[in-house]
Amino acid sequence: MTSRTQKTNKTYLLFIALAAAFGGFLFGYDTAVISGTIGFVKDKFALDTVMEGWFVSSALVGCIVGVAFAGELSDRFGRKKSLIASGLLFSISAIGCAVCGSHTELIIYRLVGGLGVGIASMLSPLYISEVSPANVRGRMVALYQFAITLGILCAYFANALLLGGGESSVSFAEGSLLHTVFVSEVWRSMFGSEVIPALLFFAAMFVVPESPRWYASKNRNEEAGAVLAKINGAEVAKKELKSIKNAIEKEGESSWSMLLQPGIRIAVFVGVALALLSQFTGINAIIYYGPRIMEEAGLQLSDALGGQVVIGAVNVLATVYAIMKIDQFGRKNLMKGGIIGMFISLIAVGTLFILEMTQGYLLIVFILTFIMSFAVGYGPVLWVLLSEIYPTKVRGRAMSVATLSVWVGTAVIGQVVPWMLETLTPAGTFFIFAVCCLPVPFILKSVPETKGLSLEDIESAWVKAKE
Template identity: 35%
Template sequence: MAHITDIRTGGASALPPQVSTAKISLVAAVAALGGFLFGFDTSVINGAVGALQTTFAASPWATGLAVSSALVGSAVGAFFAGSMADRIGRARTMGVASILFVISALGSGLCFTLWDLSAWRLLGGVAIGVASVVAPAYIAEIAPAHLRGRLGALQQLAIVIGIFAALLGDYALATRAGSATEPLWFGVAAWRWMFWSALPAAALYGIGALFIPESPRYLVARGNETQALAVLRGLVGDSAPSKVVEIRRSLSTESVPRFRDLRGPRFGLLPIVWVGILLAMLQQFVGINVIFYYSSVLWQAVGFSEKDSLAITVITSFTNIVTTVIAIACVDRFGRKPLLIAGSLGMALTLGGLAYLFGTAGMDAQGNPVLQGTRGMLALICANAYVFSFGFSWGPVVWVLLGEMFPNRIRALALSIAAAAQWVANFAVSATFPSLKGVGLGWAYGLYTTAAVLSLFFAWRYIRETKGKELEQM
C-alpha cells in the first residue's frame, strides 16, 4: 500500500481546505441522476394507472400490485446495494443500475399483461433500490462537512425533479393522444410511451457513471491511496494528503462490515440502526407517495377530468421541487432536526384536514367522494400544503441523514438496511391504498395523519443533529 504521509502542522489547525465547489457539485449531480430515475420510474405509472385498468380489466388489488411491484424490487436492490458498492465500487454500481433501468423501461412499454408488467417494474425497482443507496453514500463520501447537507439534499431534489418530469411527460403524452389509452406515434398507445420516456435519462446515468471519480474512501479501503489522493486533489486541493490520512486512520479501526456488526443489546440491532430504519419507514407511512402514484386517479374520483387531474398532479410535483430547493438552502443553516420537526407539524395539520374533508364528503352513485366548490378547493390547498411540508423536511432531510448518521464502519450496510425498510414501507402504503380508497379516503388519510404525529415525536425524541460534523466524527 502506498501510504501518504501526514503533512499537517499542528494537527487540527490545518489550513482551510481549497474546496472545488463547482467540481464537487457536478460530480454529486451525476450521482444524483440515480435519484432522478428513482423519482421518474416510480411516478411515471401515475398517468398510466387508468389506462392499465382499462386495457387489462384490472381489479383494484391487481392494479395496486402493478403499481407497487417496483417497490418490492427496490427493497431487494437497496438491501444488496451496500455490499455491491463495497465490492465493485460506487461508480460501477451506478453503471449496473443504469443497465437495469434501461431494460425495465423497454420491457414495461412492451408488456402483454399486467403480470409481465409487474415483472419488468420489479426489475426497475431493483435499479431504484440500488440508486437510492449508492447516491447518498457516494455524495456523503466526496463532500466536505460544510457542503454535505446541501449536496446530500441533491438526491431528493433529483427525485422530485424526476417525479415532475414523469408527470409532465404523462400529461403531455395523454393530451397529445387524447387519452392514455389512445394510440400515439406508430399506432402505439400513449401509456406505453410513458414507460419508454425513461430511456434517455437511464442511458445518460450510465454514461455519467463512466466519467465521475471513484469514492476516495472506497479507494483507500482497497489500498489505492495514490488514486484516492489524485481524486481528492481535484476536489479539496492542498488538504488532500491530510484527508487521505484521516480516512486511513478511520479505516484502520474498521473491519469489513457484517450483519453481526449491527447487533445491539436491545431488540437485536444497534440503537442507531433502529433510528435509521424507523426514520426511513416514517418517511413513507405519512403517505407521500399516494400523491405521486395515484393522484390522477384520486382527483378523477372526486370529479375532475383526466386532463385536469394530470394538470393538478404536475402542479403538485412542481410545488415539491420548490420546497426541496428551500430545504437545500436551509439544511446546513438550520440543521436537520428543526426541519424534521417543522415538517411533521405541517404534515399532521394538512393530512388531518384532508382526512376531515374526505371523511365528511358526500358520495356519488359509484361510491366515490364528491368535493365540490369550496371543499374541493380546500382539498387542493391541503394537498399542496402537505407536499410543501414534506418537501422542505422529511423528503430531503431523511436522505441527508441516512447518508451521514451511521458510523463509518457500518455506514454502507446500515444504509442498505434502512433503505430496504423504507421500500417495504413504501410498498405497504402503495399496495394498500386502492383497497383503502374503497373503504373510505377519510380512513386512509386518518392513518397517514397518525403517522405524521408519530413522526413529530420521533424527530423530537430520537434524532441527533449531524450538522457540521465530519463523517469520521459520527
C-alpha cells in the first residue's frame, strides 16, 4: 500500500512539473525558431544590420518587460494565474507573426511573445522548485532546462521541415494566404507553428495546483496543506507546512528592500552575475546565428539548418544526463565541469576561424562540444540555483531580478552579435565569449551546495551568511 501511494505521489509530482516545464519548451521554441527566419525576414523587409539586430532582440525587450512585472504579479496573484497569462501571450504572438501585414506588426507581435517568454522563464522553474521535495528538486527543476532544449530541437526540426515543404511543389493556390504562409513566405509558418505548443501550455496551466508556498505566504494554510499532502502524503505535508510557516514568520513583511538585507543581497548578486554571464558566454549567439556561422563556414542554408537539428539533439541528450546526475553530483560540480568544457570549445572554434580551417565538420564538432558542456552544466544548474536560493516571501521579486538579468544579457547579445561577427570577425567573437567563462568558478565559491536541502534550509544558510 505504501509503495502504491508513493508511486501515485511521484506520478502527480512529475505531471505538474512537466506541465510547468512546458513553459520552458515555449521559451526554447521561441528562442530558436527565429534562427530559420532571419535571412527571409531580412530580405522581405530589406533590413540593414541595425534593424536585423532589432528584429532579433525585439522579443527580448518584451521578455525584459515581462520579467520585470512577473515577480510582483506572481507574489500578489499567484504563480498559476501568471503562467496562464503567459500561455495566452504565446498564442497571440504565434498567430500574429504568421499573418502580420508589415514589419512593424511583426515587431509588435514579437514583443507580445517576449512578454510571455519572460513570464514563463521566471515562473516555470520557480513553481517547480516550490512544489518539489528536496531530494528530487534538482531533477524536477532541471526538467525545465530539458524542456528548453526540447523546444529548441523541435523549432530547428520544424524550420527544416517547413523549409523543405516551402521549396517543394506544395499545391496551394498562388496568392492565397496558405501559399503565402507555407510557400512564398515560409518564415510565417515557422513563427505560426508555435501556436500548437502555446495552446497546450495554456490549457495545462488550468489543471495544475497553485504553489503551496505561495498559499502559505498568503496564510491560506489549508490549501497549502492539501497540495503538499497530495504530493508528499499527509504526515510529511504537516511537517513541511510547519517549516514553511516558520520560515515565513521569520522573514517579516515582504518588500523589495528585503533584497538588500545581509546574506540575501549576496544571493541576489550571485544570481545576477551568473545570469548575465550565461548569455555573455555565447549560447544564444549560436542558437540565433548558427545558420549564418555555418554558411560562412561553407555549408548551404538547408545543410546549416540540418546542422542546427543536430545541435538541438545533442543539447537534449546532454540535458538528460544532467537531470540524472544533478542531485547526485551537486549543482556546483556540474557547473564547474561544464564551464571548463565551454571555455575549451570556444577557444578551439575561434582558433579554427583564425586558421581558416572551417570547411567541413570540424567546426561543428567543437560547436557541439560547447553545446554539450553548456547543457550538462550551466544550462540546467543556473535555473535550479535561481529557483532555490531566495526566501519564500521575496522569491518572486528576487528571481525576477535574476531572470531580468538573463534577458538583458540575451537582448544585448542579440543586438551586438551581427556587429561583432562583421567587425570583430567570428574568431574575435568566440574569443570574447571564452573570456566571459573565466569569472564563473570564482563566483561559485560564494554559493553553498544546495543539493538535498529544503528551500527553508537554503534560505537559513543565506540569511546567516556574513559579508
